[in-house]
Amino acid sequence: MIYLDNAASTAVHPEVVKEMIPYFDTQYGNPSSIHQFGRKAKNAIEEARKQVAALIGAEPDEILFTSGGTESNNTILYAHRTRPTLHPQGEVQKNHIITSSIEHDAILQPCKKLTITANNRGGGMPTTKITQLPVDEHGMVNPDDITNFITNTGGQYHGYNTVLVSIMFANNEVGTIQPIKKISEICKENNIAFHTDAVQAVGKVSINVKELGVDFLSISSHKINGPKGVGALFIRKDRMVGQFFNELPYIRGGGQENGLRSGTENVASIVGFGKACEIAKERLSENISHFKKLHSSMLSRVVKEISHVKLNGHPEKRIFNNIHLTFMGVNGEDLIIKLDEHGIAASTGSACSIHTQKASHVLKAMGFNHEQITGSLRMSFGYLNTLDEVDQTIDVLKKVVSELRSVSPYKTKYNF
Numbered sequence: 001m002i003y004l005d006n007a008a009s010t011a012v013h014p015e016v017v018k019e020m021i022p023y024f025d026t027q028y029g030n031p032s033s034i035h036q037f038g039r040k041a042k043n044a045i046e047e048a049r050k051q052v053a054a055l056i057g058a059e060p061d062e063i064l065f066t067s068g069g070t071e072s073n074n075t076i077l078y079a080h081r082t083r084p085t086l087h088p089q090g091e092v093q094k095n096h097i098i099t100s101s102i103e104h105d106a107i108l109q110p111c112k113k114l115t116i117t118a119n120n121r122g123g124g125m126p127t128t129k130i131t132q133l134p135v136d137e138h139g140m141v142n143p144d145d146i147t148n149f150i151t152n153t154g155g156q157y158h159g160y161n162t163v164l165v166s167i168m169f170a171n172n173e174v175g176t177i178q179p180i181k182k183i184s185e186i187c188k189e190n191n192i193a194f195h196t197d198a199v200q201a202v203g204k205v206s207i208n209v210k211e212l213g214v215d216f217l218s219i220s221s222h223k224i225n226g227p228k229g230v231g232a233l234f235i236r237k238d239r240m241v242g243q244f245f246n247e248l249p250y251i252r253g254g255g256q257e258n259g260l261r262s263g264t265e266n267v268a269s270i271v272g273f274g275k276a277c278e279i280a281k282e283r284l285s286e287n288i289s290h291f292k293k294l295h296s297s298m299l300s301r302v303v304k305e306i307s308h309v310k311l312n313g314h315p316e317k318r319i320f321n322n323i324h325l326t327f328m329g330v331n332g333e334d335l336i337i338k339l340d341e342h343g344i345a346a347s348t349g350s351a352c353s354i355h356t357q358k359a360s361h362v363l364k365a366m367g368f369n370h371e372q373i374t375g376s377l378r379m380s381f382g383y384l385n386t387l388d389e390v391d392q393t394i395d396v397l398k399k400v401v402s403e404l405r406s407v408s409p410y411k412t413k414y415n416f
């Protein structure tokens with residue numbers, strides 16, 4: 001088997017597994033307990049917090065453990081929704097959030113919900129306004145659009161305050177990296193909080209939250225060789241006060257995670273996540289150059305040996321563990337099934353949107369037509385993939401693309 005779906009999930013690193021095991025069989029104490037078992041578990045969580053923080057240049061007390069990227073994203077969006085309690089005079093402060101049209105569903109779906117209901121009491125409350133910025137043909141946001149859309153500086157939603165910009169770091173389908181620093185500067189100039197969903201970028205590019213100036217950043221463990229169901233939200237220290245911070249504890253109970261997220265901590269997974277971050281930091285440059293080698297080897301062979309194929313996403317400003325291609329005249333899902341028959345695991349894009357059975361909103365936003373969207377294939381590398389696997393994949397790809405094209409409705413159009 002050749003696994004080329006590391007953007008969906010990754011193998012848990014053996015060193016991570018080793019680190020986790022004691023927290024199942026011998027160190028099973030509750031981190032809130034006073035005895036030695038409890039203290040050991042608590043210390044392990046704090047060690048993991050340091051490891052996560054170190055990977056992104058944050059302070060340990062700026063890391064909130066969550067159940068993953070989805071929860072981190074939801075947390076930050078819900079904290080910035082329109083709420084009656086936010087305004088000092090008790091009136092409703094109407095909030096506006098800017099995001100992009102190519103975000104993961106873990107941003108788009110909560111945003112959609114916020115435009116429908118302002119709170120769970122319903123009944124006449126104004127909702128939250130959402131602006132989804134367009135992208136160019138490479139899937140790139142234009143930072144000038146953010147300035148233009150900020151309502152305080154003459155945008156479209158009269159009476160609404162832009163309180164948050166949430167733009168993803170690297171796209172999960174096509175791999176394009178957004179101009180995060182530039183966006184962060186615009187937000188700072190306008191005194192607006194900036195969140196980035198960095199689930200696909202962490203471990204693939206060097207990230208320093210201090211240099212970038214972001215206020216909030218989402219991370220997921222299972223994309224970086226850690227266990228599933230755990231992740232983190234970076235919250236800049238100076239954002240840990242004030243009205244939005246007060247909105248954060250939406251899971252209430254025993255007051256774990258500094259009161260921000262109650263519930264007995266998932267100790268073993270947090271420990272594994274911490275170790276995965278430590279490994280990702282140590283091997284970052286090694287992994288990046290490995291991904292670049294695999295990427296360029298695959299791309300050069302594909303364009304030489306297969307006709308009517310196009311690389312999607314930005315050619316340079318991208319994560320190199322992702323290669324997203326359109327094979328004209330081929331249905332991407334048929335391609336995936338054929339590749340799977342040959343023991344190769346790839347994807348059309350987002351594993352998550354398979355549940356919604358809809359055409360990729362990312363490719364649509366990039367201006368792709370129906371044929372280009374359906375002919376798309378994403379292959380995503382992990383540290384375990386080899387050049388030999390890339391070669392084997394190309395050999396199979398050539399064969400299956402040609403088989404599918406021989407029965408394609410576009411056969412005459414392209415003269416296959």
Ligand code: PLP
Binds near residue numbers: 200
């Ligand atoms: N954000 C992006 C960009 C993703 O690619 C994913 C997962 O595919 C998520 C968020 C969701 O992360 P999790 O699976 O940890 O909830």
